[in-house]
Amino acid sequence: MARKINFDLPTTAEQTPHEAPPVSPANRVRPLLGLDRPIKQSSALGAISQSLGGISEKVKRAEEIEQKLIEGQVIVELDPALIDNSFIPDRMEAPEEQNAAFRELIREHGQNVPILVRPKPSDTERYEVAFGHRRLRAARDLGIKVRAVVRTLTDEQLVVAQGQENSGRTDLTFIERARFAAKLEDRKFSREIIMASLNVDKAALSRLISIATRVPAAVIEAIGPAPAFGRVRWQDLTDLLEHEDNRTRAIDMVKAPSFCALETDKRFETLAAGLREKTSRARAETWAAKDGTPAAKVSRAGKKLTLIFDDRVAPKFGDFVRKRLQTLYDEFKAGDPPA
Numbered sequence: 001m002a003r004k005i006n007f008d009l010p011t012t013a014e015q016t017p018h019e020a021p022p023v024s025p026a027n028r029v030r031p032l033l034g035l036d037r038p039i040k041q042s043s044a045l046g047a048i049s050q051s052l053g054g055i056s057e058k059v060k061r062a063e064e065i066e067q068k069l070i071e072g073q074v075i076v077e078l079d080p081a082l083i084d085n086s087f088i089p090d091r092m093e094a095p096e097e098q099n100a101a102f103r104e105l106i107r108e109h110g111q112n113v114p115i116l117v118r119p120k121p122s123d124t125e126r127y128e129v130a131f132g133h134r135r136l137r138a139a140r141d142l143g144i145k146v147r148a149v150v151r152t153l154t155d156e157q158l159v160v161a162q163g164q165e166n167s168g169r170t171d172l173t174f175i176e177r178a179r180f181a182a183k184l185e186d187r188k189f190s191r192e193i194i195m196a197s198l199n200v201d202k203a204a205l206s207r208l209i210s211i212a213t214r215v216p217a218a219v220i221e222a223i224g225p226a227p228a229f230g231r232v233r234w235q236d237l238t239d240l241l242e243h244e245d246n247r248t249r250a251i252d253m254v255k256a257p258s259f260c261a262l263e264t265d266k267r268f269e270t271l272a273a274g275l276r277e278k279t280s281r282a283r284a285e286t287w288a289a290k291d292g293t294p295a296a297k298v299s300r301a302g303k304k305l306t307l308i309f310d311d312r313v314a315p316k317f318g319d320f321v322r323k324r325l326q327t328l329y330d331e332f333k334a335g336d337p338p339a
Contacts, residue, residue: 074149074150075114075147075148075149076147076148076149076150077145077146077147077148078117078127078145078146078148078150079145080136080139080140080144080145080146081140082125082126082127083117083126083127083128083129083136083146083148084120084126084127084128084129085128085129085133085136086128086129086130086133086158086159086162087128087155087158088159088162088180088183088184088187089180089183090133090162090163090172090176090177090179090180091133091134091172091176091225092173092175092176092179092221092224092225093224094134094225095263095264099134099137099138099141102134102138103138103141103142106135106138106139106142107142111135111138111139111146111147113132113135114132114147114148114149115129115130115131115132115133115135115136115146115147115148115149116129116130116131116132116148116149116151116161116165117129117130117132117148117149117150117151118130118150118151118152118153118158119150119152127148127150128158130151130153130158130161130162130165131161131162131165132146132148132165155187155189156189156193159184159189159193159194159197160193160196160197162197163180163194163196163197163198163199164196164197164199173225173226173227173229174208174226174229174230174231174234175211175212175220175223175225175226175229175234176225177198177208178208178209178211178212178234179212179220180197180198181194181198181205181208181209181212182208182209182212182213184197185209191205207231207235210238211231211234211235211238214238214241214242215234215237215238215241216241216247216250216251218251218254219241219250219251219254219271222254222255222259222260222267223254223264223267223268223271224264224267225264226264226265226267226268227264227265228265228268229265229268233268233272236272237268237271237272237275240272240275240276241275243275244300246275249274249275250271250275253270253271253274254267254271259271285297285298285299286298289314293313293314294310294313294314295309295313295314295317296308296309296310296314296317296318297310307321309321
């Protein structure tokens with residue numbers, strides 16, 4: 001038999017036990033998320049509201065889903081062997097020392113915050129976790145039962161609960177959030193559901209998905225969560241990968257045993273430095289006229305070709321070429337373009 005514990009929202013002295021306290025998005029208490037104080041609405045969600053002239057119907061639906069998840073529930077103790085991970089992973093594998101530290105915390109103090117699971121749609125004898133993957137892993141390793149709230153959830157409700165819980169805890173790294181967003185889109189979830197799940201606006205979501213899809217999946221998995229690096233550094237790495245042959249070189253680099261032995265942040269730094277060094281080695285070739293004058297320099301990086309004119313060497317030659325660009329382009333179009 002599963003041990004049951006009431007999981008009711010707190011009431012104030014002015015309320016009867018049957019009255020629910022007034023709740024607004026700004027002062028909501030979220031016990032299922034492991035938070036016992038109000039959460040201030042994030043600036044990202046505020047940006048959605050402002051851009052739509054107030055809280056949109058789509059965001060309201062996400063709010064309703066969350067409200068249902070936090071209403072008074074019953075906590076049960078389940079065998080971790082009966083619970084499967086979410087069908088869309090969000091976290092990347094943490095270092096063993098972090099897992100060990102978390103296990104010891106659970107061993108010493110117990111599991112204070114329940115996980116959220118649903119009956120698995122394909123097998124009613126089993127459950128699927130919406131959030132609480134680390135607590136579930138710790139319980140498995142310790143050989144103890146896990147405290148859980150069981151809810152019947154649709155796929156959309158599950159990913160919203162999963163994403164919002166992690167957003168509330170703010171412990172997913174940038175690339176984990178980007179990877180989660182891209183996986184949700186691959187599963188054909190709407191952009192509105194993904195925005196509600198990650199608590200971001202449309203522009204931020206586009207940036208997340210862009211980086212997660214432009215960086216090869218093998219490279220992301222090999223680097224790992226890289227908690228020290230945010231959007232700007234991942235965007236820099238994405239740009240480096242656009243240079244000629246860098247994508248292939250990156251995949252080869254991350255396969256090296258010496259690379260895999262590094263800590264996740266060091267893996268990011270090593271890859272970025274290696275690609276940057278190779279890119280900077282591309283030297284401009286000098287083009288010399290028949291009279292020997294080094295009139296221009298030509299450099300190519302990926303699909304970009306650059307001409308550099310030095311007025312100290314060939315005064316006004318660059319301006320002469322610039323004025324004749326249309327004529328040169330017309331000649332190019334009239335002939336057979338080189339392969």
